[in-house]
Amino acid sequence: MRREGTLSVLTYHRLAGPGQGPPGIVSTTPQGFARQMRWLARSGRAVGLADVLAARTGGAPLRRGAVLVTFDDAYTDFRDVAWPVLRAHGIRPVLFVPTGYPDTDARFWWDRLHAAVLRGPAALRTPLGTLVFTGDDERLTAYRTLREHVKTLPHEDAMALVDDLATQAGVDVDPAARVLGWDALRALGAAGVDLAPHTRTHPRLDRLPDHALREEIAGSIEDLRREAGSSAPAFAYPSGGVSDAAAAMVAEAGIPLAFSTRRGVNDLAAADPLRLDRINVGRRTNVAVLRAQLALPPRGAAAAARPVPPPGQTPVVAYMMSRFPKISETFILTELLAMERRGVRVETYPLLRERATLVHPEAQAVVDRAHYQPAISPAVLASQLHWLRRDPQAYLGALRDVITGTFGSLNFMVGGIGIFPKAAHMARLMQRDGVTHVHCHFATHPAVAGLIIHRLTGLPFSFTGHGSDLHVERRMLPEKVAEAAFVATVSEYNRRLIIDECGGRFADKVHIIRAGVDTSRFDAARGGDRPPQDGPLRIVCVGTLHEVKGQGHLVEACRLLTQRGIPVRCRFIGDGEDREALEARIAEGGLTGSVELLGAATGPEVAAQLRDAHVLVAPSVPTSGGKREGIPVVLMEGMSTGLPVVSSRLSGIPELVVDGVAGLLTEPGDAEAIADALARLHADPELRRRLGEQGRRRVEAEFDVERSIDRLLEHMGATAAAAASGDDVAGMAA
Numbered sequence: 001m002r003r004e005g006t007l008s009v010l011t012y013h014r015l016a017g018p019g020q021g022p023p024g025i026v027s028t029t030p031q032g033f034a035r036q037m038r039w040l041a042r043s044g045r046a047v048g049l050a051d052v053l054a055a056r057t058g059g060a061p062l063r064r065g066a067v068l069v070t071f072d073d074a075y076t077d078f079r080d081v082a083w084p085v086l087r088a089h090g091i092r093p094v095l096f097v098p099t100g101y102p103d104t105d106a107r108f109w110w111d112r113l114h115a116a117v118l119r120g121p122a123a124l125r126t127p128l129g130t131l132v133f134t135g136d137d138e139r140l141t142a143y144r145t146l147r148e149h150v151k152t153l154p155h156e157d158a159m160a161l162v163d164d165l166a167t168q169a170g171v172d173v174d175p176a177a178r179v180l181g182w183d184a185l186r187a188l189g190a191a192g193v194d195l196a197p198h199t200r201t202h203p204r205l206d207r208l209p210d211h212a213l214r215e216e217i218a219g220s221i222e223d224l225r226r227e228a229g230s231s232a233p234a235f236a237y238p239s240g241g242v243s244d245a246a247a248a249m250v251a252e253a254g255i256p257l258a259f260s261t262r263r264g265v266n267d268l269a270a271a272d273p274l275r276l277d278r279i280n281v282g283r284r285t286n287v288a289v290l291r292a293q294l295a296l297p298p299r300g301a302a303a304a305a306r307p308v309p310p311p312g313q314t315p316v317v318a319y320m321m322s323r324f325p326k327i328s329e330t331f332i333l334t335e336l337l338a339m340e341r342r343g344v345r346v347e348t349y350p351l352l353r354e355r356a357t358l359v360h361p362e363a364q365a366v367v368d369r370a371h372y373q374p375a376i377s378p379a380v381l382a383s384q385l386h387w388l389r390r391d392p393q394a395y396l397g398a399l400r401d402v403i404t405g406t407f408g409s410l411n412f413m414v415g416g417i418g419i420f421p422k423a424a425h426m427a428r429l430m431q432r433d434g435v436t437h438v439h440c441h442f443a444t445h446p447a448v449a450g451l452i453i454h455r456l457t458g459l460p461f462s463f464t465g466h467g468s469d470l471h472v473e474r475r476m477l478p479e480k481v482a483e484a485a486f487v488a489t490v491s492e493y494n495r496r497l498i499i500d501e502c503g504g505r506f507a508d509k510v511h512i513i514r515a516g517v518d519t520s521r522f523d524a525a526r527g528g529d530r531p532p533q534d535g536p537l538r539i540v541c542v543g544t545l546h547e548v549k550g551q552g553h554l555v556e557a558c559r560l561l562t563q564r565g566i567p568v569r570c571r572f573i574g575d576g577e578d579r580e581a582l583e584a585r586i587a588e589g590g591l592t593g594s595v596e597l598l599g600a601a602t603g604p605e606v607a608a609q610l611r612d613a614h615v616l617v618a619p620s621v622p623t624s625g626g627k628r629e630g631i632p633v634v635l636m637e638g639m640s641t642g643l644p645v646v647s648s649r650l651s652g653i654p655e656l657v658v659d660g661v662a663g664l665l666t667e668p669g670d671a672e673a674i675a676d677a678l679a680r681l682h683a684d685p686e687l688r689r690r691l692g693e694q695g696r697r698r699v700e701a702e703f704d705v706e707r708s709i710d711r712l713l714e715h716m717g718a719t720a721a722a723a724a725s726g727d728d729v730a731g732m733a734a
Helices: 030-043 049-056 076-088 109-119 134-149 155-169 182-190 208-228 242-252 286-292 330-341 363-371 378-390 392-406 410-432 445-457 476-482 494-501 504-509 519-525 551-563 579-588 603-611 633-641 670-683 685-702 704-723
Strands: 008-013 027-029 065-071 092-099 123-126 131-132 194-197 233-237 255-261 278-279 318-323 346-351 435-439 461-465 487-491 511-512 535-544 568-573 594-601 613-618 643-648 664-666
Touching: 008 027, 008 109, 008 286, 030 076, 030 286, 049 065, 049 255, 049 487, 049 579, 065 076, 076 182, 092 182, 092 208, 109 155, 123 134, 123 155, 155 664, 182 194, 182 208, 208 242, 208 685, 242 504, 242 704, 255 435, 318 330, 318 363, 318 410, 318 445, 330 346, 330 363, 330 633, 330 704, 346 410, 346 445, 346 461, 378 410, 392 410, 392 445, 410 445, 435 445, 435 535, 435 643, 435 704, 445 461, 445 476, 445 633, 461 704, 476 494, 476 504, 476 551, 487 494, 487 504, 487 704, 494 511, 519 603, 519 633, 519 685, 535 551, 535 603, 535 633, 535 670, 551 579, 551 670, 568 603, 579 594, 603 633, 613 633, 613 670, 633 643, 633 685, 643 670, 664 670, 670 685
Parallel strands: 008 065, 008 278, 065 092, 092 194, 194 233, 233 255, 255 278, 318 346, 318 435, 435 461, 461 487, 487 511, 535 568, 535 613, 568 594, 613 643, 643 664
Antiparallel strands: 123 131
16 A cells, blocks of 8 residues: 555665675666566656655655665666666666775675685685585575674674685675776766765774764765765665764764665654665565565554553563473573562463473473464464454554565565464464563564564564574564564673664663573582592583584594593583484594483483583584574573583673683684683682682672563563553664
């Protein structure tokens, strides 16, 4: 449906054929672009920047369903491919120019990284370990992983890493990835293209100090005016990195409109003109998908008129997660039990029933009353009809957003569509049960379900992001963050990642709330009943047997220790897909008598193993597929017992394990360093005691579940108060 006063802004980068250019940079093929512009021209919805400015300043209103076409980065294919099509259809685009690139040999970092990984040698040394490539698929996966890693680094460190990889590779960037020169840009400006600034060097602006920020923003405007003769009154934030300081400097420079990369349609009357949303066009965007994206309601419109729970009623919190009760996700059970101890009524809505039969004893009562729902049933179908009759716009709008928001990732899209009917049914059940707040664990499908329920019912929702859920699949993350009442995450590392991905305007909405542990459960494992100091070094490692846990590196460390004459007894607790590979590695290393795989265990069984150990090791590593842990909860559990720990300098782990103070850290995947740390602990019982004591204090000070519940209830209470006063719950912290 077309709406008055709305503006959709399409973002393109490069136009190229299949297999050319980095993923995420090539927007579509030349043929696909021609089809999209032909449809747009026939629809009569295309507008220019002057039309938008006039509508903002009280001039002629925009035509219904207005669409502005923008191109970022000024690649040469804009002149050679895009502009002839746009000119033929009478569409006037905005071209955002990074002014430090024209007429230089400089290339964008992502193009250099893509060339190094895709066309470089068969092995590259990286901070994630040495990557060895045997095929194009492995290279493409490695590129995506390294690209996300680069985005998490400070700007200077990120560019140094790309420089190093490019030097190792020794290959040139594709000539097609050049930026237009000033002569070409002047000619385009004279022909009708609006040239606008896009900084000088394309850094993330929310990573820069003020002096560098000013140079990038004001400098690019000055460059464009000097070299091209004029600068259109608009600005695009590179990589969506919007901060309050950046927006203020854009306004100070006299720029009335600025664009982020956050996905959405703008209500011009209500939108912040310095943080306008855009719709990024991707390789899989055909005309049908484009039309669906342009039909999005303005941000917040779907739920704006939904009812809020009456003030003063007893809190009823719906907890959502992918599976329950998952033996390896004790932190969810710990949290909801602690919530109940505070007098909050907790209703559990798992998306799936966990297939494993082993459960923690205290989980059974929660399982017995959990709201498990089939994928399809008469009741589920009835709920779809209920929402279609009651609020078809909210129902169909949410369904459309799930489809378009997950498009491009087959697994995530299938999962999103699959949970939609169940989420709609759960929304109805939550209304029946008097739920006042929905909290989801993990930023992937559980948070999508929370967003659907929020859209249908108006119930405020929040979610906790942990580890791989923030690294592997971030589709719809900006939408979820934008509409959530608040976002929790377990580390400052994750908080920075979410803000970088979704924009600085949400910084006040994203909070560090640790996945705490109930330290009282581990009191019995403390004290003087540790194993004797003589004899083998007793090592325990707890976690699902999976590549991301890094257990293979611990097996290798045990082999190295044995070679050094240090006896070990290492026990792995957990089960998973890597079991056979670990068994083979243990046998090959001659460790069958000293390294054991004990399988999955309940909480009391894990506590017993911790009591019988000298040290706990959590050798986490990032995987080639992009997975990485946040802060392994087992580290908190081990430290709660006074056990010294050895882990990896990765993600948020250093926020818990202060190296040399509350444990020892090694580089991810470095078996030699793990062996050195364990040898040091074996030789120094006093160091083990000191690290164990400091570790226990560290958990009690910041990672106890009661502190986490304090913060969750504080934010839920603020949400309820805002709803009762009529404030915009989703936007109050944005």
